[in-house]
Amino acid sequence: MQTKLGYAAVLAVLAASAMAFAGPSGGGVSGKVTYEGTPAKQKPIDMSKEPSCAQQHPTPITTETVVVGPANTLQNVVVYVSAGAPDEASTPAQAVTITQKGCQYLPHVVPMVVNQELKVVNADQTSHNIHPLAKVNREWNKSQPPGTPPFSEKFDKPEFIAVKCNVHPWMHGTFAVLKTSHYAVTGETGGFTLPNLPPGKYTVTAWHESYGEQTQDVTIAGSETKTLNFVFKAKLY
Amino acid sequence: MVKTMSLMKITKSQILGILILATFLLPLAVSAQQMESHIGKLTGHSGAGRELYFRYCWGCHGFRGDGNGENWLPTGSFLEPYLNIQPRIFSAATFKCRSTPTGTLPTDEDLYNAIKRGFVMSNMPSWITLTAQNRADLIAFIKTFSARWKKEKSGDPISVPPEPKLTVESIKHGQELFQKLECWKCHGQEGRGDGPSASTLTDSNDQPIRPYNFAVGSRFKCGATNQDLYKIFMTGLDGTPMPSFADVIKPDEAWDLVHFLRTLQLTYKSPELALWESTKEGAQQVAASKANGTPTGSGIKQ
Numbered sequence: 001m002q003t004k005l006g007y008a009a010v011l012a013v014l015a016a017s018a019m020a021f022a023g024p025s026g027g028g029v030s031g032k033v034t035y036e037g038t039p040a041k042q043k044p045i046d047m048s049k050e051p052s053c054a055q056q057h058p059t060p061i062t063t064e065t066v067v068v069g070p071a072n073t074l075q076n077v078v079v080y081v082s083a084g085a086p087d088e089a090s091t092p093a094q095a096v097t098i099t100q101k102g103c104q105y106l107p108h109v110v111p112m113v114v115n116q117e118l119k120v121v122n123a124d125q126t127s128h129n130i131h132p133l134a135k136v137n138r139e140w141n142k143s144q145p146p147g148t149p150p151f152s153e154k155f156d157k158p159e160f161i162a163v164k165c166n167v168h169p170w171m172h173g174t175f176a177v178l179k180t181s182h183y184a185v186t187g188e189t190g191g192f193t194l195p196n197l198p199p200g201k202y203t204v205t206a207w208h209e210s211y212g213e214q215t216q217d218v219t220i221a222g223s224e225t226k227t228l229n230f231v232f233k234a235k236l237y
Numbered sequence: 238m239v240k241t242m243s244l245m246k247i248t249k250s251q252i253l254g255i256l257i258l259a260t261f262l263l264p265l266a267v268s269a270q271q272m273e274s275h276i277g278k279l280t281g282h283s284g285a286g287r288e289l290y291f292r293y294c295w296g297c298h299g300f301r302g303d304g305n306g307e308n309w310l311p312t313g314s315f316l317e318p319y320l321n322i323q324p325r326i327f328s329a330a331t332f333k334c335r336s337t338p339t340g341t342l343p344t345d346e347d348l349y350n351a352i353k354r355g356f357v358m359s360n361m362p363s364w365i366t367l368t369a370q371n372r373a374d375l376i377a378f379i380k381t382f383s384a385r386w387k388k389e390k391s392g393d394p395i396s397v398p399p400e401p402k403l404t405v406e407s408i409k410h411g412q413e414l415f416q417k418l419e420c421w422k423c424h425g426q427e428g429r430g431d432g433p434s435a436s437t438l439t440d441s442n443d444q445p446i447r448p449y450n451f452a453v454g455s456r457f458k459c460g461a462t463n464q465d466l467y468k469i470f471m472t473g474l475d476g477t478p479m480p481s482f483a484d485v486i487k488p489d490e491a492w493d494l495v496h497f498l499r500t501l502q503l504t505y506k507s508p509e510l511a512l513w514e515s516t517k518e519g520a521q522q523v524a525a526s527k528a529n530g531t532p533t534g535s536g537i538k539q
Contacts, residue, residue: 049433127419129480133441139331140340141473143480145418151484166478167422169437 027220028195029228033077033186033206037234039066040210045170052125053103053168064108064172065210066234073190074208074232076109078160078176080183081194082215083203088179091115095152098163098173100128100144105163105173109209111183112175114158121150128168132161132175141166160207174209195225206230272386274345274377279369281345286378289371297360302327302382304442308360322359323444330383331441331476334459339473339481341392342385348376350460357456395471397464398488403496408513411497414490418482423448427526428501441476448479451501452526466495503527 042062047054054060067075095117099106101124112118120130122144131141136159142151155161155177165171176183184192194204197220205215211232218226274281290298297306304326325332334351335343343351352372355363364372380386401407415421423438425431428451440446449457459465459474471491473481486494499509500519503526513519 127422129478131441131478131480135329138340139329139441139475141475141478141480142339143418143473143482143485145485148485166438166480167419167434169434169439 026196026198027223028193028197028225029081029202029204029218029220030191030193030225031079031228031230032190033074033079033192033208033230033232034072034190035066035068035074035211035232035234036072038236039068039234040237042066047103047168047170050103050126050168056102061102061104063170066208067108069188069190071190073186073188074211075186075188075190076209077186077190077192077230077232078109078111078178078183078207079186079192079194079230080111080176080178080205080207081180081197081202082205084201085180085182086198087181090181092181095119097121097150098130098175099123100130100165100171103128103165103168103171105171107185108172109174109176109185111185112155112177113181114177114179115154115156117152117154118175119150119152120144122146122148126167128165128171130163131166132163134159134161137161137177160209176207193225204228206232208232210235270381272377272380274349274373274380276346276349276373276376279373281370281373281375281377283374283377283381285371286374286376289367289375290378293364293367294375297324298327299324302379322356322446323440323442324361326442327379327382329476330385333474333476335392335472335475336394336397336468337392337472338395338483339475342389344391344394345373345376348379349373352376354460356458358458395468395483396488397467397471398492400463400495401489401492403508403512405512405516405519407493407496408500408509408519409497410490411493411495414486414494415497418485418494423478424451428452428498438478440478446477451498452503454502454504463495463499466498467491470494 042065044060044062047057047060064076069075091113096110096112097119098110099121103124103126110118122128125146127143127145129141129143133139134155136157137155140153144151155175157177158179159177161175161177163173163175182194182197184194186192199221201217201219203215203217205213207213211234214230214232216228216230218228220226270283272283295306297308299305299309304324306324309324330342332343332347332351335341335347337343337347349372352364352375355361364375367375421432422434423430423432425435430448430450432448435448438446438448457465457469459469469479471481471483471486473479482491496509499505499507500513500523502510503523510523514523
């Protein structure tokens with residue numbers, strides 16, 4: 001009887017320690033970001049002043065302040081762990097890239113970690129100037145003529161920075177400079193996954209350029225994947 | 238026992254009084270942190286600068302150095318602004334006229350020269366009427382408006398190589414650069430500030446802004462010499478659409494561009510313009526600009 005209890009106790013301790021040291025796979029958070037209501041209509045962009053870009057879009061592209069997918073999903077939402085992330089303040093070695101092509105920023109939202117290298121590429125036939133309108137980070141403004149090589153920059157404070165090109169006023173993008181690499185940007189499905197989160201308490205924030213921020217707390221035990229959904233209220237304008 | 242209790246009563250209300258006073262004084266305390274400026278042999282002190290600021294500057298630049306002085310109202314507010322260009326926002330620590338690379342803080346000398354010169358074509362006057370010590374003190378005080386001055390050092394001033402000999406080839410090469418770097422997109426083909434993008438330009442505070450109009454021949458906002466012009470496009474005017482071309486122009490090419498830009502200043506007698514007009518091609522272009530140039534105004538089709 002005592003031996004059985006003893007074995008049970010040992011098993012319990014082993015199980016508990018296995019849960020505590022969940023290893024690199026750990027738990028995670030996944031979910032969907034949707035909207036309710038009617039979003040503002042996106043307007044087509046007139047690129048006639050820049051023929052080399054206009055001809056790349058036989059059907060004019062539209063503004064991207066709200067990009068939606070089927071079934072009310074919301075794209076370009078940055079979902080990230082705003083508190084409790086295990087890797088805060090560690091900078092990934094590889095660079096993230098923003099490309100100016102067809103007088104558009106690709107991708108529209110570029111997430112990166114504080115001090116991570118950002119490579120800026122001009123793939124167009126025209127000059128662009130890349131002007132991040134930083135308020136917390138330093139504001140700089142650099143010209144990038146066509147055919148010049150990519151250049152690198154970095155930001156040392158977390159901030160959501162609006163980016164524009166002064167020559168082509170319709171170009172808008174965002175640099176999402178975050179403290180953590182536990183982030184995802186929603187695509188057409190509106191879905192996101194934040195894997196590799198050890199057990200613990202986390203705060204997850206979803207940010208959208210027009211609809212603001214929402215925050216939810218989540219506790220992860222063991223290696224479970226918790227589901228977290230965000231619903232934003234759409235605005236007509 | 239009674240004595241102790243009455244003592245405690247006084248202390249409590251005293252503490253409350255101190256707290257209330259502190260909430261009012263704290264902002265002043267923060268801005269009263271001492272900063273210094275160093276310009277040549279001059280040392281400025283923010284304590285002295287504070288007196289001067291609240292006499293001469295705060296009406297436009299604001300109580301908190303945020304550009305929201307009572308003389309300024311942003312475009313779009315129901316009252317027309319008295320000043321058409323927003324005063325510099327010191328709390329942002331982003332400055333146009335620098336000798337340092339884009340995104341970095343200016344040197345004390347940059348700021349000192351800026352208030353000495355004033356900003357032509359704007360409401361910022363030249364403060365040469367104040368003594369050099371006054372101006373140095375003001376610069377020290379301006380640095381108390383943003384925490385950046387404590388955390389960051391000023392950028393390293395860019396090196397401006399000596400100006401090479403002025404030749405027709407230099408001007409022609411400058412003209413090629415003006416086309417290749419697409420300066421005309423904002424500045425227009427004749428540099429009149431009427432390029433295709435000119436009417437859409439806004440500065441970093443979403444206020445409409447115009448590119449410099451070379452044909453008017455006024456002094457540049459950041460100085461009047463060729464060296465000043467060189468620094469303008471090699472450091473960019475931070476806070477405005479004007480970017481830095483430091484990464485995309487070599488220094489000798491930059492001087493070619495300076496020489497060409499001088500020929501766009503049709504009403505300013507420069508050696509560059511004189512040399513350009515002495516060539517057949519140059520004379521033709523200048524005559525054509527003078528005859529057919531568009532009026533000052535962006536977005537007007539030629």
